[in-house]
Amino acid sequence: MSPMMRLSSQTLPQLPETIEKPGYDRTKVTIGIVHLGIGAFHRAHQAVFTDDVLARDLSWGICGVSLRSAETRDALAPQDGLYTLKVQDGQGAHLRVIGSVVETLVAPENPQAVLARMSDPATRIVSLTVTEKGYCHNPATGALDENHPDVLHDLENPAAPKSAVGFLVEALARRRAAGVPAFTLLSCDNLPSNGHVLKRVVTRFAEMRDPGLAAFVADVASPSTMIDRIVPATTDADRTAIAAALGVEDAWPVVTEPFRQWVVEDDFPLGRPAWEAAGVVFVADVSAFETMKLRLLNGSHSTLAYLGFLAGAETVAEAMALPGMEELIEGLMREEVSPTLPSLAGFDLPAYRQALIDRFRNPALRHRTWQIAMDGSQKLPQRLLGTIRDRIAAGASHDRLVLGVAAWMRYARGIDEAGKPIDVRDPLAARIAVATQQLNDPEKIVAAFLGFAEVFGEDLRADAPFRGRLVDTLSRLLSDGSAAVLQAWRDRGGSR
Numbered sequence: 123m124s125p126m127m128r129l130s131s132q133t134l135p136q137l138p139e140t141i142e143k144p145g146y147d148r149t150k151v152t153i154g155i156v157h158l159g160i161g162a163f164h165r166a167h168q169a170v171f172t173d174d175v176l177a178r179d180l181s182w183g184i185c186g187v188s189l190r191s192a193e194t195r196d197a198l199a200p201q202d203g204l205y206t207l208k209v210q211d212g213q214g215a216h217l218r219v220i221g222s223v224v225e226t227l228v229a230p231e232n233p234q235a236v237l238a239r240m241s242d243p244a245t246r247i248v249s250l251t252v253t254e255k256g257y258c259h260n261p262a263t264g265a266l267d268e269n270h271p272d273v274l275h276d277l278e279n280p281a282a283p284k285s286a287v288g289f290l291v292e293a294l295a296r297r298r299a300a301g302v303p304a305f306t307l308l309s310c311d312n313l314p315s316n317g318h319v320l321k322r323v324v325t326r327f328a329e330m331r332d333p334g335l336a337a338f339v340a341d342v343a344s345p346s347t348m349i350d351r352i353v354p355a356t357t358d359a360d361r362t363a364i365a366a367a368l369g370v371e372d373a374w375p376v377v378t379e380p381f382r383q384w385v386v387e388d389d390f391p392l393g394r395p396a397w398e399a400a401g402v403v404f405v406a407d408v409s410a411f412e413t414m415k416l417r418l419l420n421g422s423h424s425t426l427a428y429l430g431f432l433a434g435a436e437t438v439a440e441a442m443a444l445p446g447m448e449e450l451i452e453g454l455m456r457e458e459v460s461p462t463l464p465s466l467a468g469f470d471l472p473a474y475r476q477a478l479i480d481r482f483r484n485p486a487l488r489h490r491t492w493q494i495a496m497d498g499s500q501k502l503p504q505r506l507l508g509t510i511r512d513r514i515a516a517g518a519s520h521d522r523l524v525l526g527v528a529a530w531m532r533y534a535r536g537i538d539e540a541g542k543p544i545d546v547r548d549p550l551a552a553r554i555a556v557a558t559q560q561l562n563d564p565e566k567i568v569a570a571f572l573g574f575a576e577v578f579g580e581d582l583r584a585d586a587p588f589r590g591r592l593v594d595t596l597s598r599l600l601s602d603g604s605a606a607v608l609q610a611w612r613d614r615g616g617s618r
């Protein structure tokens with residue numbers, strides 16, 4: 123049998139009728155958006171909303187940039203940027219080829235090509251999904267980490283940067299020098315007030331380079347956004363099933379759920395695609411949506427990922443099926459998180475919470491607990507610790523939130539319940555291992571974790587009742603194991 127043909131502009135017309143294809147002439151698309159961090163999430167979210175409306179204005183094609191590895195470019199370039207989006211749940215699947223990504227670049231291979239694209243006057247938006255740690259900030263304070271190795275590198279080598287921050291500031295410097303107006307910055311990462319966080323780190327970095335540049339950067343539009351779609355890493359089984367359906371091979375399709383949401387502050391001085399026609403909601407202030415999503419969805423996700431992983435659940439759906447988990451997550455959201463949320467007029471919070479439970483139970487997605495467990499030190503502040511602060515200030519219970527934090531500690535220490543090493547991926551993993559792996563006393567382990575001020579801030583470190591609760595909870599996790607702790611939760615009728 124001859125090897126299978128590859129998905130590309132050439133093979134696109136041969137795909138089965140049932141596969142949805144770009145409804146515009148791709149040869150006429152030009153680049154208006156540079157996206158930093160072209161991973162699966164971007165390709166299942168912003169690139170899809172853009173694909174939906176590209177026919178209205180072909181000048182909003184996307185140049186996708188990888189800041190680290192060449193993998194995505196190597197997969198997509200031979201496919202002319204085309205890839206398949208598979209949307210699935212318990213009911214079935216829908217396949218669609220997305221055409222909005224028309225160029226892919228690999229920053230470490232050719233930083234000049236990336237800077238040239240970002241400085242091009244046709245580029246009017248630079249968006250980002252670089253994950254929490256890509257902001258080179260202190261997660262507890264939101265300020266630029268001025269000692270971050272990439273920050274130090276990019277200050278030394280402004281014309282050949284490594285970090286997203288370094289690329290943005292150099293591209294803005296070039297635009298300023300050439301008299302080209304600044305692009306709009308569009309952070310699409312799971313950070314509270316992501317536009318503000320981004321603006322703050324780039325402005326500080328520019329200030330460290332040149333105060334005149336800082337004044338220019340301080341004026342750049344940087345709307346905040348709330349983004350939501352669950353996108354697990356693509357597996358080989360996904361590739362095989364998608365190739366069988368297409369009749370051609372796709373080296374890097376993306377698999378996701380039906381739900382998608384994008385709430386954006388409408389501040390785009392150089393224009394933007396007509397995303398509202400694809401269901402994007404434009405608002406003046408996104409913060410209430412963002413807090414709600416980070417605390418309810420992502421706070422639950424992290425909690426169930428740590429507890430689930432420790433109890434042997436490989437995927438989110440498996441974790442949800444552990445006795446006690448659903449009760450825990452439901453109670454966490456309803457009793458402990460919801461009272462801390464800013465009010466959103468007309469918004470049906472109970473329905474939103476129920477939809478989250480259903481989304482977590484989606485049996486068609488193999489979303490690994492290990493994937494969500496990554497980078498906990500960068501995620502916990504906005505997912506769980508801010509909520510805990512609000513509950514402490516209100517004198518209200520927060521036992522389930524504390525369980526999530528204790529489960530992170532139990533996980534991040536790097537030893538599983540059978541005594542085997544865990545492959546912990548976190549910028550602080552090595553420091554956490556050194557500080558905690560030799561310890562067995564829960565009190566000492568908690569003290570070592572609370573020593574990380576960039577996670578807990580000075581206030582939570584010093585909060586004795588909080589520390590006491592963590593010690594109690596971690597003791598139970600260490601002695602009884604995660605499954606038994608969850609079971610005990612259920613036996614108590616979901617509350618303690």
Ligand code: CS2
Pocket residue numbers: 312349350351352353419420423424493494495501
């Ligand atoms: C997840 C998120 O990996 C994680 O930490 O919690 O990626 C989550 O799936 C998305 O935020 C959903 O919108």
